[in-house]
Each structure stands twice: as C-alpha cells, then as structure tokens.
Amino acid sequence: MNKTQREAIFRRLQEANPEPTTELRYGNHFQLLIAVILSAQATDRSVNQATAALFRRVRTPQAMLELGEAGLKQHIRTIGLYNSKAKNIIATCRILVERHGGKVPRERQALEALPGVGRKTANVILNTAFGEPTIAVDTHIFRVANRTGIAPGRTVLQVEKKLLRAVPEPYLKNAHHWLILHGRYTCTARRPRCPDCPIRDLCEYRHKPEAG
The missing domain is CATH 1.10.1670.10 (Helix-hairpin-Helix base-excision DNA repair enzymes (C-terminal))
Structure with a gap:
C-alpha cells in the first residue's frame, strides 16, 4: 500500500x-487507567457496566485503597480474570500514592512499571489521557x-x-x-x-x- x-x-x-475517542467511560485519568486495566480480555461494554457504580464511589487511588481488594472484587466480579485484576489494581494504586503523588504518570517507563499495565495499556493511556501519538x-x-x-x-x-x-x-x-x-x-x-x-x-x- x-x-x-x-x-x-x-x-x-x-x-x-x-x-x-475510547468507548470506555471514565471521569479522570485515574479512572481511565483502571478501566483500561479491566478491559484486558473483556469488552468495553462489560467494563462500563461494572465501573458505573465503582466510579461513583472511587475517583482516586487512595479511595480505591480504602475500598480494598475485597470491596473492589464485589464491583468487578462480572469481568473475566477479576481476581488477578483486583490484586493488580490495588498494587497499582499503592504505587500511585507512594511514588506519584496519587497521579497517573505520563512516562511510559513509569506506566509499564505498574502491576497490570503492559505496553498496550500504556499506549492507551499516553494517547487517550495525554494526547501522545x-x-x-x-x-x-x-x-x-x-x-x-x-x-x-x-x-x-x-x-x-x-x-x-x-x-x-x-x-x-x-x-x-x-x-x-x-x-x-x-x-x-x-x-x-x-x-x-x-x-x-x-x-x-x-x-x-x-x-x-
């Protein structure tokens, strides 16, 4: 061609x-990151259904940590691989709070260091959240x-x-x-x-x- x-x-x-734009529904960069992690081997529709109530309650990494892994699982149990995803999300939120001031980092290396975030997820965040090509x-x-x-x-x-x-x-x-x-x-x-x-x-x- x-x-x-x-x-x-x-x-x-x-x-x-x-x-x-993405069909995932989110209110801020943090929620987008969580939605993209959840979307691995799942449809955007199923993720949106699961996060509708979750995102009304959780808007920051600290709030997710306060919800806890067990509480998170209750919201995302309809999504495939929810046990491992919940574990990764809680670990990611802990890193965001401790190393990044509760913010989603803009650097690829920092993104890919987060549990549950690979190159594809990092690319989505860099593109959709930060406008990178x-x-x-x-x-x-x-x-x-x-x-x-x-x-x-x-x-x-x-x-x-x-x-x-x-x-x-x-x-x-x-x-x-x-x-x-x-x-x-x-x-x-x-x-x-x-x-x-x-x-x-x-x-x-x-x-x-x-x-x-």
Missing part, C-alpha cells in the same frame, strides 16, 4: 468521525492493519512500529481510535462488512464480497 492510499484512508475515517495494537487494530494492507505484520509490536511509520502525521494522534472502531464495527473478524465500508476501494483485502 502506498502513501497516497494511506492518506486517503485516514482522511475518510476522519470525515466519518472527526473526534474519535501512540497506537495500542489490540486484536481489532492487528486485524485491520493486516487485512487492509495498511501495516501488515506478524506480531503486535511489528504492527505497532509499522503503523507509527505508515500513518500520515496529521492523523497519527487519532489513528488508534479510528482503527479500533473500524475493526469493531465494520472490518469485523468473521464477516467484514465490506459493502458498507468507507475505504472499500482503497483496501487491499483479497476476499471482499461484492457490493449490493
């Missing part, structure tokens, strides 16, 4: 959704990047690095959200909705169904 194609793809995605490659982005030909790669890290080079600079900040939403609602895993796709003619997927 050439530069002109990529430019056209992201221009159309921008025209369709000028201000994309990062791309968190989840299953949707990995699929879209490979299927369309925008940035094919065999590993998540390979796709991330290729996307950072391939996405035109004016679109880089929002590319993360456009690609996730495109994969979630249009370029779906089993049956991509090619006839309804705004970038159908630019995509290099070989098995596009006929329009109509």
